[in-house]
Amino acid sequence: MATSPAEEVAALREKLVRWASAYFEQDEPVVPDSDYDAAMQQLQRLEREHPELADPDSPSQRVGSAPLSAFESVVHRLPMLSLDNAFSAEDLADFNRRAMDRLGRTDITYCCEPKLDGVAVSIVYEQGVLALAATRGDGTSGENITANVQTIQNVPLRLQGVGIPPYLEVRGEVVIPRDAFERMNANARASNDKVFVNPRNAAAGSLRQLDSRITARRPLQFTAYSVGVVEGDLPACHDEMLKELGQWGVPISPYMKTADGVDACERYYEDIAEQRDALPFDIDGIVFKVNAIADQEKLGFVSRAPRWAIARKFPAQEVSTRLLGVDFQVGRTGAITPVARLEPVFVGGVTVSNATLHNSDEIERLAVRIGDRVVVRRAGDVIPQIVSAVADEQGDANVARQDIVFPQACPECGSMVVREEGEAVVRCAGGMSCSAQLKGVVRHFASRKAMDIEGLGDKLIDQLVDDALITSVADIFNLKETQLASLERMGDKSAGNLMVSIARARETTLPRFIYALGIREVGEATARALAQHFLTLEALLDASAEVLEGVDDVGPVVARYIRLFSEDERNRSVLDDLLAAGVHWPAVTEATGDGPLAGTVWVVTGKLESMGRDDAEQRLRTLGAKTASSVSSKTSTVLAGPGAGSKRKKAEDLGVAIIDESQWLAMMEELE
Numbered sequence: 110m111a112t113s114p115a116e117e118v119a120a121l122r123e124k125l126v127r128w129a130s131a132y133f134e135q136d137e138p139v140v141p142d143s144d145y146d147a148a149m150q151q152l153q154r155l156e157r158e159h160p161e162l163a164d165p166d167s168p169s170q171r172v173g174s175a176p177l178s179a180f181e182s183v184v185h186r187l188p189m190l191s192l193d194n195a196f197s198a199e200d201l202a203d204f205n206r207r208a209m210d211r212l213g214r215t216d217i218t219y220c221c222e223p224k225l226d227g228v229a230v231s232i233v234y235e236q237g238v239l240a241l242a243a244t245r246g247d248g249t250s251g252e253n254i255t256a257n258v259q260t261i262q263n264v265p266l267r268l269q270g271v272g273i274p275p276y277l278e279v280r281g282e283v284v285i286p287r288d289a290f291e292r293m294n295a296n297a298r299a300s301n302d303k304v305f306v307n308p309r310n311a312a313a314g315s316l317r318q319l320d321s322r323i324t325a326r327r328p329l330q331f332t333a334y335s336v337g338v339v340e341g342d343l344p345a346c347h348d349e350m351l352k353e354l355g356q357w358g359v360p361i362s363p364y365m366k367t368a369d370g371v372d373a374c375e376r377y378y379e380d381i382a383e384q385r386d387a388l389p390f391d392i393d394g395i396v397f398k399v400n401a402i403a404d405q406e407k408l409g410f411v412s413r414a415p416r417w418a419i420a421r422k423f424p425a426q427e428v429s430t431r432l433l434g435v436d437f438q439v440g441r442t443g444a445i446t447p448v449a450r451l452e453p454v455f456v457g458g459v460t461v462s463n464a465t466l467h468n469s470d471e472i473e474r475l476a477v478r479i480g481d482r483v484v485v486r487r488a489g490d491v492i493p494q495i496v497s498a499v500a501d502e503q504g505d506a507n508v509a510r511q512d513i514v515f516p517q518a519c520p521e522c523g524s525m526v527v528r529e530e531g532e533a534v535v536r537c538a539g540g541m542s543c544s545a546q547l548k549g550v551v552r553h554f555a556s557r558k559a560m561d562i563e564g565l566g567d568k569l570i571d572q573l574v575d576d577a578l579i580t581s582v583a584d585i586f587n588l589k590e591t592q593l594a595s596l597e598r599m600g601d602k603s604a605g606n607l608m609v610s611i612a613r614a615r616e617t618t619l620p621r622f623i624y625a626l627g628i629r630e631v632g633e634a635t636a637r638a639l640a641q642h643f644l645t646l647e648a649l650l651d652a653s654a655e656v657l658e659g660v661d662d663v664g665p666v667v668a669r670y671i672r673l674f675s676e677d678e679r680n681r682s683v684l685d686d687l688l689a690a691g692v693h694w695p696a697v698t699e700a701t702g703d704g705p706l707a708g709t710v711w712v713v714t715g716k717l718e719s720m721g722r723d724d725a726e727q728r729l730r731t732l733g734a735k736t737a738s739s740v741s742s743k744t745s746t747v748l749a750g751p752g753a754g755s756k757r758k759k760a761e762d763l764g765v766a767i768i769d770e771s772q773w774l775a776m777m778e779e780l781e
């Protein structure tokens with residue numbers, strides 16, 4: 110069937126928007142970059158040939174353009190101010206008192222928003238079309254970064270809706286979500302590229318590119334928090350004004366709330382502080398703003414900050430301390446990781462005394478030596494990292510300065526160490542004969558998402574391996590109660606309990622078992638996909654690399670690791686021993702979909718009160734549902750807890766049903 114250029118353009122735009130959303134918002138590209146580039150070129154060609162089809166909203170407007178030689182300077186028509194800080198509840202109460210005195214009032218309603226830790230940007234819309242974007246600079250003038258901001262996926266190129274002021278300057282923060290940042294850095298480390306210190310620096314660096322095609326590939330996100338110059342009318346309260354921007358397509362914070370009085374502000378602060386680690390972005394505090402714009406105008410400004418807003422800060426996520434020494438830990442794949450021993454320091458709300466140094470390249474990059482002062486970063490659930498060494502000539506008399514020397518042999522078993530070509534990681538070549546690797550393998554095998562052997566904790570695993578009671582994971586199932594009871598710190602009762610949980614673990618599921626094997630790069634999702642595809646362990650072990658690559662989620666690298674695992678005689682004999690010891694699972698049948706939720710696809714996102722996301726997904730699957738990690742038009746329902754960000758938004762955009770935890774629990778009770 111012949112399609113018109115207009116239809117082809119529309120189809121290409123729809124496809125490109127979908128692919129870009131998978132790439133940037135879900136971090137799960139659905140097509141290779143080359144397909145994306147080809148479709149984009151086709152769209153650009155058609156738009157050139159048919160200028161009447163031009164649209165400022167077209168994804169072709171977001172690919173970036175030829176590099177600039179320098180950024181032009183932009184004078185802000187209204188200066189971009191900063192905020193005063195409050196470091197305690199008292200500071201906040203003082204601020205509130207001053208504001209009440211000036212307004213002659215006894216209570217004030219505030220608009221509360223997280224203080225995003227990113228880069229401030231001003232975006233001007235003229236007649237609803239993005240006309241200019243600038244950095245804050247020194248507050249008076251910044252740099253023209255229009256070409257870069259146009260590439261940010263969630264920045265509307267044209268506003269939609271009614272009542273849009275003819276001239277509207279939106280101000281907000283550009284950030285990189287934490288998970289995307291970690292991935293960016295992991296890729297950079299693997300390919301020996303530049304590693305960013307934190308998401309804020311990565312966002313700033315990405316916006317400062319003279320070549321906007323580079324910016325276009327960075328996972329930047331914009332959130333509006335105020336307006337600058339506006340020619341036209343906006344609502345009379347800050348929260349209503351932001352919601353109105355939201356109606357026109359400008360992204361605003363889903364966490365924004367109003368609070369009556371300073372006590373409610375404090376409760377909001379505590380509530381977000383509790384969620385801080387689970388939020389998708391770094392935040393460094395809460396901004397409280399007097400909600401009525403008329404009151405804001407009465408209060409005015411002092412020097413560089415408004416009298417109507419204040420930032421209540423959280424504990425710092427980056428602080429400096431001293432590097433006391435470096436230990437080398439051997440993981441289950443033999444990877445040798447340098448771990449920094451630190452003078453204990455309070456960072457991101459907890460006391461930290463260890464931090465990862467990743468690998469020898471990282472040590473070189475940081476140019477760090479034992480005895481140096483270092484900056485430690487802890488944000489979210491991510492393990493603490495050393496982000497830089499501080500030039501500190503003084504040193505500490507108690508800690509001798511010395512170079513960090515990577516071991517030439519495995520620090521645990523003395524085997525030789527190898528570094529595969531193109532890999533940054535050094536590994537112990539000892540395999541299972543290295544007790545550290547064996548301990549790691551057993552830990553993973555027994556862990557909750559794998560065989561889930563309750564009571565088989567790290568200390569106990571260390572003892573069992575050190576006493577040679579465990580020489581492979583299969584030995585777990587041959588342990589005797591008397592052997593366990595004779596171990597240090599192990600009473601009869603705990604030995605008995607452990608025997609029960611080991612016995613229980615014999616009955617498992619194929620996805621859990623595959624995951625438990627600890628094949629490199631085979632996480633839970635891949636294990637599930639493999640089980641669903643091959644249905645039996647034998648079929649998986651016999652599959653060629655080519656067949657393996659036909660499975661969702663499996664690329665050449667994963668296929669190679671699976672083959673290496675299957676071809677290893679020792680692994681085959683451990684598998685035989687496990688089956689002989691009675692490990693079994695129910696037959697996996699193709700997803701014909703039994704159960705009341707058969708045929709439905711669920712996405713679980715945000716933080717749940719009553720259980721972890723994994724358990725919630727497991728419960729859904731038990732009832733026949735499919736679970737997925739990203740929202741698409743195939744999603745039937747999204748279970749969203751607090752902190753659900755882009756996935757909730759996507760579901761809203763697509764009109765997918767969203768339910769909260771209490772609704773879900775009620776529904777599960779009905780169905781189970």
Ligand code: IVH
Binds near residue numbers: 226227230335418
């Ligand atoms: S309001 C006049 N709201 O914090 C008030 N600022 O220290 C202008 N920031 O440069 C700022 N999140 O880049 C406001 N929800 C939020 C914010 C926020 C982050 C940044 C902003 C500003 C800096 C001030």
